[in-house]
Amino acid sequence: MPDSDRDAGDAALLDALFGAAPRAWYVLDENLRLVNLNRAARTLHCLPGDEARGRRLADLAPGFPAEELTALAAEVLDTGTAVTGRLIRGKVAGNGPAPLALSVTLYRLEGRGPGLDPDPGRPIGVAAAVEDITARQGAADRLAIFHDAQERIGSTLDIAPTAQELADVTVPRFADATVVDILDETWRAGPAHVGAVSPDHPLRRAAYRTLHGTELPVSVGRLKTFVFPTPFTQTLADVRPRLISRLSYDEPWLAADPAFGERLESAGVHSMIVVPLVVHDALLGLAAYYRYERPEPFDDDDLELAQRLTDRAAFSIDKARSYARERTIATALQRYLLPQQPPSVSAVDAAHLYIPGGAGSDWYDVIPLSGARVALVVGDLAGRGIEAAATMGQLRTSLRTLAALDLTPDELLERLDDTAERLAQDNAAAAPGTAVSPTEFLASCLVLVYDPVSRRCTAARAGHPAPLVLGPGGETVAFDVPAGPHLGVGGAGYEAATIELAEGSILALYTDGLVSGRGRDTSLERLHLLLAQPGRTLQDLCDSAVYTLVPKRPDDDAVLLLARTHHLTQDNVAVWTFPDDLAVVSDARRLAERQLTAWGLEDLVHSTQLIVSELVTNAIRYGKGAVQLRMIRDRSLICEVSDHTNTAPHLRQARSTDEGGRGLFIVMQLSTHWGTRYLREGKTIWSEQPLPGVEE
Numbered sequence: 087m088p089d090s091d092r093d094a095g096d097a098a099l100l101d102a103l104f105g106a107a108p109r110a111w112y113v114l115d116e117n118l119r120l121v122n123l124n125r126a127a128r129t130l131h132c133l134p135g136d137e138a139r140g141r142r143l144a145d146l147a148p149g150f151p152a153e154e155l156t157a158l159a160a161e162v163l164d165t166g167t168a169v170t171g172r173l174i175r176g177k178v179a180g181n182g183p184a185p186l187a188l189s190v191t192l193y194r195l196e197g198r199g200p201g202l203d204p205d206p207g208r209p210i211g212v213a214a215a216v217e218d219i220t221a222r223q224g225a226a227d228r229l230a231i232f233h234d235a236q237e238r239i240g241s242t243l244d245i246a247p248t249a250q251e252l253a254d255v256t257v258p259r260f261a262d263a264t265v266v267d268i269l270d271e272t273w274r275a276g277p278a279h280v281g282a283v284s285p286d287h288p289l290r291r292a293a294y295r296t297l298h299g300t301e302l303p304v305s306v307g308r309l310k311t312f313v314f315p316t317p318f319t320q321t322l323a324d325v326r327p328r329l330i331s332r333l334s335y336d337e338p339w340l341a342a343d344p345a346f347g348e349r350l351e352s353a354g355v356h357s358m359i360v361v362p363l364v365v366h367d368a369l370l371g372l373a374a375y376y377r378y379e380r381p382e383p384f385d386d387d388d389l390e391l392a393q394r395l396t397d398r399a400a401f402s403i404d405k406a407r408s409y410a411r412e413r414t415i416a417t418a419l420q421r422y423l424l425p426q427q428p429p430s431v432s433a434v435d436a437a438h439l440y441i442p443g444g445a446g447s448d449w450y451d452v453i454p455l456s457g458a459r460v461a462l463v464v465g466d467l468a469g470r471g472i473e474a475a476a477t478m479g480q481l482r483t484s485l486r487t488l489a490a491l492d493l494t495p496d497e498l499l500e501r502l503d504d505t506a507e508r509l510a511q512d513n514a515a516a517a518p519g520t521a522v523s524p525t526e527f528l529a530s531c532l533v534l535v536y537d538p539v540s541r542r543c544t545a546a547r548a549g550h551p552a553p554l555v556l557g558p559g560g561e562t563v564a565f566d567v568p569a570g571p572h573l574g575v576g577g578a579g580y581e582a583a584t585i586e587l588a589e590g591s592i593l594a595l596y597t598d599g600l601v602s603g604r605g606r607d608t609s610l611e612r613l614h615l616l617l618a619q620p621g622r623t624l625q626d627l628c629d630s631a632v633y634t635l636v637p638k639r640p641d642d643d644a645v646l647l648l649a650r651t652h653h654l655t656q657d658n659v660a661v662w663t664f665p666d667d668l669a670v671v672s673d674a675r676r677l678a679e680r681q682l683t684a685w686g687l688e689d690l691v692h693s694t695q696l697i698v699s700e701l702v703t704n705a706i707r708y709g710k711g712a713v714q715l716r717m718i719r720d721r722s723l724i725c726e727v728s729d730h731t732n733t734a735p736h737l738r739q740a741r742s743t744d745e746g747g748r749g750l751f752i753v754m755q756l757s758t759h760w761g762t763r764y765l766r767e768g769k770t771i772w773s774e775q776p777l778p779g780v781e782e
Contacts, residue, residue: 112214113195118143118159121211130218150176150188159212162192166209173223185382187223191215228391231259235395240402243409245273246306249293252373252399256295260391261375263296263353268363268371268403270309275410278368285319286311289371297379313343317360318372325369328360329389350376357383359392363400370400370407415472424482428452432720433460433538434593434649437624439632441599441644447478447529448597448643453489456763456772458538458654458720461489464595464647465531465573466550477509481529481573492763495533495546496582499570502531503548506574529573532595538654539718541589546582548573551596554610558590560618589653592617592624599644600635609635617648624648658719666706666713674702674715678725685719689778693756694725697773700753701727705771708733722758722774730768 110127114120120138128135133147143159144152151174158169169192177185195211239251249266256264269279273290291308312318316339317328333356340347350358357377363370373396377384384392421442428436429452436452447467455461463485467478484505488498506529530550536543545553545565549572555563563585570580587593594617601609616630631646660681664670675695682691698715705713709729718724753760757773764770 110216112146112216114143114159114212114214116163116209116211118156118163118212120146127216130216133216147176149178149186150174155190158190159192159214162194163209163212166194166196168193173219185220186218187220189217189219224387227259228387231255232391232394232398234259235398239399240405243406245275245403245406245410246292248399248402248406249371250295251293251402252395253293253295256375256395258297258380260388260395261359261377262379263355263376264294265291265374265376266293266363266371266399267310267374268292269369272370272403272407273307275407275414277411278365278370278404278407280368282325283322283369285314285322287322292371313346315339315342316346317358318374321360321362321372322369325362325364327362327389327393329384329386330358331383331385333357354378356381359384359389361392361396363396363403365397365400365404368404370403373399412472424449425451428647429454431458431460432652432654433458433536434462434651435624436462436647436649437628438647439628439645441632441636443599443642443644447474448599448645449478449482450595450645450647451482451486452647452649453486455489455535456492456724456759456761456774457726457770458718458724460536460538460649461495462534462536462593462595462647462649463489463531464550464597464645465529466597466599466643466645467529478529480509481506481531485531485533490761492761494582495535495544496580498533499531499546499548499573499580503571503573503576503578503580507576510574528575531573532567534593534595536587536593536649536651538652539659541587541651541653542584543587543593543651544582544584546570546580548580551598551601554592554594554596554614554617555585555587556592556594556614556617558588558620560620562614562618563587563591587651589651590620591651593649593651595645595647595649597643597645599642600631600646602642624650654718654720660717662715664702664706664713664715666709666711668703668706670713671699671702671706674698678715678717681717682723687719687723687777690723690775693775694723697725697753697756697775698727700750701725701771701773704750705729709768719777722776724772724774726770726772728765728768728770732764732769 108126110130110133111124112120112127113122120141120143122139123135127133138146144156147155155174158172161167162169169190172190172192174188174190175185176188191214193213194209195213197208197210235252235255238255240248241251242248245268249268252266253264267289269283270288270290271277271279273292288309288311291306291310293306312322317330321328333350335347335351340350353376355376355378359375361373361375363373373392375384375392424440428438431452431454438450440448440450447469449463449465449467451461451463453461453463465478465481465485467474467481469477481502485498485502488501493501528549530548532545532547532550532553534543534545534553543565545567547567548570552567552569553565555565557563565583565585567583568581571578594613596613601613612634613631616634617627619627622630627648628646636644662674662677664674675698678694678698679691682688682694702713702715705727709731711730714728716726716728718726753773756775758776760771760773762769762771
């Protein structure tokens with residue numbers, strides 16, 4: 087076949103393919119003027135047809151970015167590098183307010199060789215393939231917004247920030263303004279409200295955003311109700327979304343709330359959507375989307391996207407509500423389980439601060455002990471939430487029970503470690519299918535026992551920071567308390583340390599939450615300086631600690647327990663030692679009477695003589711070695727009898743025919759409190775009686 091015939095056949099084939107191609111094709115010459123277009127291009131409603139032949143590219147597509155198109159075509163003509171699938175957006179008169187999306191592909195046309203072009207490979211124009219992808223691109227845009235919402239919404243466990251994330255995601259890509267209102271009980275972390283609510287149900291403004299940002303006179307958290315009947319009250323009533331595609335300002339529902347109608351009209355709102363925030367049939371609030379700058383109205387596809395976005399936000403808001411509710415309950419439970427006010431004791435003046443953070447489980451206690459002593463306790467449980475608060479309450483109760491046995495701090499922690507282990511095992515057994523972290527129920531604890539008679543302070547700690555001790559003048563007092571393992575580890579012992587303190591010394595017990603804000607070492611130095619002010623009250627020092635060390639709400643609980651020591655002078659204490667001979671019982675009664683007379687406590691002579699007689703008699707009869715009687719005048723009258731045996735006395739109900747066995751029963755009847763305190767060698771039986779005219 088001659089070359090001329092072959093070329094003619096190729097040209098005919100190309101013309102046929104060009105004319106019948108389903109995609110719109112445009113041919114531009116080297117000056118970027120339209121010289122040809124196919125049948126599909128003539129039917130493309132957004133671009134001109136045959137009448138545009140001879141026009142420059144810049145004049146071919148009114149409503150589209152002419153400079154961008156011209157620059158792309160010129161670059162393809164100059165470099166020969168094709169541009170494929172470039173997204174071009176624009177608007178065409180007569181097509182309504184909705185923007186169009188075109189996919190544009192550009193190729194350079196070159197001369198074919200001898201017989202057709204004297205300069206083979208010379209650029210002779212540009213071929214442009216154009217496809218209207220408005221519907222497809224709209225779906226892609228909506229999907230991109232939803233994917234963005236999946237990543238951005240729910241980054242916190244707070245209701246208001248989560249609602250604000252919904253507003254930020256939707257403006258300006260989906261709406262010109264978004265407003266989120268939350269039911270009042272949801273805002274306050276109350277129980278979820280299942281089903282519809284009444285039209286006048288109170289809500290809180292949780293978030294908003296407009297094209298101008300959030301710099302509007304809108305009060306977040308403000309309580310409000312919607313006027314009935316409006317799309318808002320209808321959505322509250324049936325928990326169904328409302329699409330108002332083309333808003334008319336003479337609609338009847340706007341007459342119910344003229345002020346709201348005026349605001350819509352002044353802003354130029356022409357389309358709106360109201361969607362309920364629903365999770366598991368529980369209504370949490372409403373989200374409203376408005377358009378006033380963007381000319382295209384909301385449609386059914388937009389309503390579907392609004393529902394998906396709102397559902398995503400509702401899920402995260404419900405999580406935030408559940409977390410806040412659990413945190414509120416845990417904090418309330420923790421506060422209930424903590425002492426409301428440290429008891430008044432003569433051994434120390436005490437003050438405390440407790441700042442709840444992330445619903446942790448820090449605790450503190452001031453426990454009166456026998457012999458005018460006092461125990462100071464601070465602890466910190468690793469877990470959070472209701473279970474951790476309940477476990478903290480169990481540990482605190484166990485510790486108070488163990489302290490009542492007058493155990494030394496190291497022995498007390500060993501017993502408490504066993505309790506913590508059992509509690510962890512019980513919790514694991516109660517939830518066999520739940521993954522429980524091995525550290526979730528670990529606890530730290532610091533226990534100090536101060537004796538105002540000897541001025542000796544004994545302390546032991548289980549994984550807890552050591553106490554800070556300052557002398558009466560604010561000077562630092564070294565007190566090296568050996569570190570022990572956390573409670574709940576098991577198998578390890580604890581070691582106590584003892585120090586003698588001057589009257590007016592300050593003991594500071596704290597948890598990590600107090601000193602973690604600005605670096606532990608820096609915070610401890612600041613706490614030292616703060617406490618070294620002898621003239622200030624303990625409560626003032628606690629307040630200063632908050633202002634200095636906790637400038638913002640902490641993420642963890644913070645506890646500070648301060649105690650200023652006192653000394654019971656020798657004129658308030660009397661001690662006698664007797665041989666193990668029953669004949670000395672009368673001497674003990676006589677000496678007790680003489681001491682009470684010297685203290686001006688004649689009203690207690692008879693009862694005290696009975697107590698002393700029974701306790702000394704029992705110590706001599708059932709014990710061994712010398713017997714010591716000690717009397718302490720404190721806020722009560724304390725009588726203590728010590729011997730060298732560890733055998734505990736047993737209180738029993740004597741029968742009417744028994745000649746003995748009533749001694750401890752008499753002691754119990756005459757005492758407000760009594761008990762046994764075990765020593766390294768021997769034991770002490772003690773009794774307390776109220777002083778005349780002194781309230782406990």
